[in-house]
Amino acid sequence: xxxxxxxxxxxVLKTGQSMTLLCAQDMNHEYMYWYRQDPGMGLRLIHYxxxxxxxxxxxxxxxxxVSRLKKQNFLLGLESAAPSQTSVYFCASSYSIPKxxxxxxxxxxxxxx
Amino acid sequence: xxxxxxxxxxxxVVEKEDVTLDCVYETRDTTYYLFWYKQPPSGELVFLIRxxxxxxxxxxxGRYSWNFQKSTSSFNFTITASQVVDSAVYFCALRxxxxxxxxxxxxxxxxxxxx
Numbered sequence: 001x002x003x004x005x006x007x008x009x010x011x012v013l014k015t016g017q018s019m020t021l022l023c024a025q026d027m028n029h030e031y032m033y034w035y036r037q038d039p040g041m042g043l044r045l046i047h048y049x050x051x052x053x054x055x056x057x058x059x060x061x062x063x064x065x066v067s068r069l070k071k072q073n074f075l076l077g078l079e080s081a082a083p084s085q086t087s088v089y090f091c092a093s094s095y096s097i098p099k100x101x102x103x104x105x106x107x108x109x110x111x112x113x
Numbered sequence: 114x115x116x117x118x119x120x121x122x123x124x125x126v127v128e129k130e131d132v133t134l135d136c137v138y139e140t141r142d143t144t145y146y147l148f149w150y151k152q153p154p155s156g157e158l159v160f161l162i163r164x165x166x167x168x169x170x171x172x173x174x175g176r177y178s179w180n181f182q183k184s185t186s187s188f189n190f191t192i193t194a195s196q197v198v199d200s201a202v203y204f205c206a207l208r209x210x211x212x213x214x215x216x217x218x219x220x221x222x223x224x225x226x227x228x
Contacts, residue, residue, distance in 0.1 A: 033216075040122075042204060042218035058215065090158065101148065102216060104158035 002026055004105035006091050012111045013081040021076040021108050023091030029103075030096040032074035033058075034066060036087040037107075043090065049074055050096070081112045115140050117207050119219035126195050127227050134190045134222045136205030142166075144210035147181065147188045152221070153201040161203075164188065195226045 007022040023032065030051050035043040035058075045058030049068040063085060065077045074093075078085060088109050092102040116139040126132045138147065149161040162172065164181050172179045176193045192199050205219045 040220055042117075042220045043216070044218075045215055048215075088156070092158075101160050101163055103160065104150075106157045109156075 004091055004093055004103055006089075006105040006108050008108060009106065010109045010111075012113065013078075014113055015082060017081050018077070018079050019081065019110075020078075021089055021091075021110075023074045023076070023093075023105055024072055025074075025091075025093040025103075026072060027093060027103065028071070029093035030071075031094045032068065033092040033094075033102065034064070034074065034076045035090045035092065036060065036085075037090060038087050046076065046089075081110075083112045086110060086112045115142075115207055115209060115215070115217045117205050117217050117219040119203075119205055119222050121222045122220075123223040123225065125225040125227065128197055129194050131191060131193050132195050132224065132226075134192075134203050134205075134224065136188045136190065136219060138186050138188065138205070138207045138217075140186075140207060140209055142209040142211060146208045146210075148206040148208070148216075149179065149188075149190050150204045150206065151201045152204065158204070161190075192224075195224075197226050197228055200224055200226045 004025045033048040034046040037043050044060050047066040049055045052071040055066045067075045088107050090107050091105040094100045094102045118137045145166045147164045151159045169181050178191045180189045202221045202223045204221045207217045
């Protein structure tokens with residue numbers, strides 16, 4: 001039982017390049033989330049999904065797209081990377097009911113030059 | 114509006130001292146859930162505790178204890194006899210019943226425990 005895994009762990013991009021971050025969970029969770037963490041700002045929700053085939057915008061969705069084609073995977077895409085997207089990205093998953101805890105992946109550190 | 118405030122940006126203590134991390138929240142919901150997460154230097158986020166708004170009992174788990182006071186909208190976290198391994202950033206978070214797809218995180222408190 002690996003929990004929540006993220007690929008890659010670290011990536012350097014040039015401005016304008018694109019990339020996809022992969023999140024996978026093996027806990028059969030319905031809900032999945034993408035956050036970004038910036039110094040002094042805690043975690044901010046980018047996009048989330050309440051089930052396979054569904055996605056929704058979070059607090060800071062601009063510049064990102066997501067897809068949930070399979071229940072266990074949640075992809076975060078950057079179509080044209082900008083230096084402002086330099087951050088640590090965390091994926092999380094949870095069961096559907098509100099009291100349930102979100103379990104986080106190890107994070108992906110992204111540097112956009 | 115939902116909001117979580119962790120006013121202490123950074124705290125430094127000497128090993129074996131007790132330390133309390135403050136968390137104050139704002140919500141209009143009557144049912145909500147509060148969480149604490151630990152982020153050690155390695156970077157992962159580790160779940161510590163969940164508390165729902167109807168349960169104001171304090172909780173103790175080993176050296177960790179939590180004091181939930183609805184009257185002051187606070188959910189403070191105390192580490193007794195701190196250890197170097199407790200050095201980390203600690204986040205408080207809020208999740209509302211009817212807006213449950215969103216976690217509202219505080220900005221975190223960095224705890225430095227010196228030997």
